[in-house]
Amino acid sequence: NAGVTQTPKFRILKIGQSMTLQCTQDMNHNYMYWYRQDPGMGLKLIYYSVGAGITDKGEVPNGYNVSRSTTEDFPLRLELAAPSQTSVYFCASSSTAFEAFFGQGTRLTVV
Amino acid sequence: GQQVMQIPQYQHVQEGEDFTTYCNSSTTLSNIQWYKQRPGGHPVFLIQLVKSGEVKKQKRLTFQFGEAKKNSSLHITATQTTDVGTYFCAGPAVINKFYFGSGTKLNVKP
Numbered sequence: 001n002a003g004v005t006q007t008p009k010f011r012i013l014k015i016g017q018s019m020t021l022q023c024t025q026d027m028n029h030n031y032m033y034w035y036r037q038d039p040g041m042g043l044k045l046i047y048y049s050v051g052a053g054i055t056d057k058g059e060v061p062n063g064y065n066v067s068r069s070t071t072e073d074f075p076l077r078l079e080l081a082a083p084s085q086t087s088v089y090f091c092a093s094s095s096t097a098f099e100a101f102f103g104q105g106t107r108l109t110v111v
Numbered sequence: 112g113q114q115v116m117q118i119p120q121y122q123h124v125q126e127g128e129d130f131t132t133y134c135n136s137s138t139t140l141s142n143i144q145w146y147k148q149r150p151g152g153h154p155v156f157l158i159q160l161v162k163s164g165e166v167k168k169q170k171r172l173t174f175q176f177g178e179a180k181k182n183s184s185l186h187i188t189a190t191q192t193t194d195v196g197t198y199f200c201a202g203p204a205v206i207n208k209f210y211f212g213s214g215t216k217l218n219v220k221p
Contacts, residue, residue: 035211042117042199042213043154059210090153099144100201100209102153 002026006091006103013081013110021076021106023091029101031094032074033058034066036087037105043090049074081110115202117212125220130187132215134200141203143183145174148214149196157185157198190219 007022025032030051035043035058045058049068063085065077074093078085088107094100114137124130134143142161146154158167160176160183167174173186187194197216201209 033209040216043211045208045210048208056208058208092154098159099156100146100154102155105153 004091004093004101004103006089006106008106009104010107011109013078013108015081015083015110017081018077018079019081021078021089021091021108023074023076023103024072025074025091025093025101026072027093027095027101028071029093029095030071031096031100032068033092033094033100034064034074034076035090035092036060036085037090038087046076046089078108083110086110115200115210115212117200117215119215120213121216121218123218123220124190126192127189130190130194130217132185132198132200132217134183134185134202134212136181136202139180141180143176143180144201144209145183145185146199146201146211147196148199152196154199187217190217192219192221195219 004025033048034046037043044060046064047066049055052071055066068074086109088105090105091103092100116135118133144159145157148154158174163180164178165176171188175184197214199214200212203209
């Protein structure tokens with residue numbers, strides 16, 4: 001079982017560049033999430049989605065955008081990358097208010 | 112917004128010693144989840160507590176949910192080196208919008 005797959009695993013961006021972090025899940029989960037984890041810190045919720053076509057902001061949405069056109073995919077878009085966005089990004093999914101399955105993470109460095 | 116606080120931030124123990132991490136919320140939680148993240152890894156679900164005063168056990172791990180549903184604890188008996196990692200609690204602000212605590216990093220010396 002693939003579970004939650006994130007690509008890429010690593011990326012270095014220059015300040016001002018844009019990129020999309022991909023996330024796909026094959027468990028038919030309605031709920032999907034994007035978190036960021038700064039070094040030695042906890043996870044901060046960026047955006048989440050309760051189903052295709054529905055997204056909402058989390059704790060730290062500024063500088064990011066998301067879309068949910070299908071149940072499987074939940075890409076995270078970074079526009080005008082800034083050093084403050086250097087972090088590890090985790091995508092997760094769940095079927096109900098229960099166990100969340102996390103992807104392996106994308107380690108992003110903005111220089 | 113909802114705050115989920117966790118203490119301690121770090122804990123260093125000798126193998127065989129016990130370990131406890133505490134999670135406190137500013138608001139009443141409908142449920143609370145616990146996750147473990149190994150160094151360099153991703154969070155992995157351990158358990159969910161729903162009922163007031165609930166206690167659940169998984170081998171050497173004991174999870175408790177407070178009577179007021181505002182706090183929770185994870186206790187590990189006789190730690191092993193395989194217990195190394197960061198333990199997070201997560202509570203929902205609204206349905207399926209989970210906020211994570213800052214985590215407790217556990218180091219176990221053999």
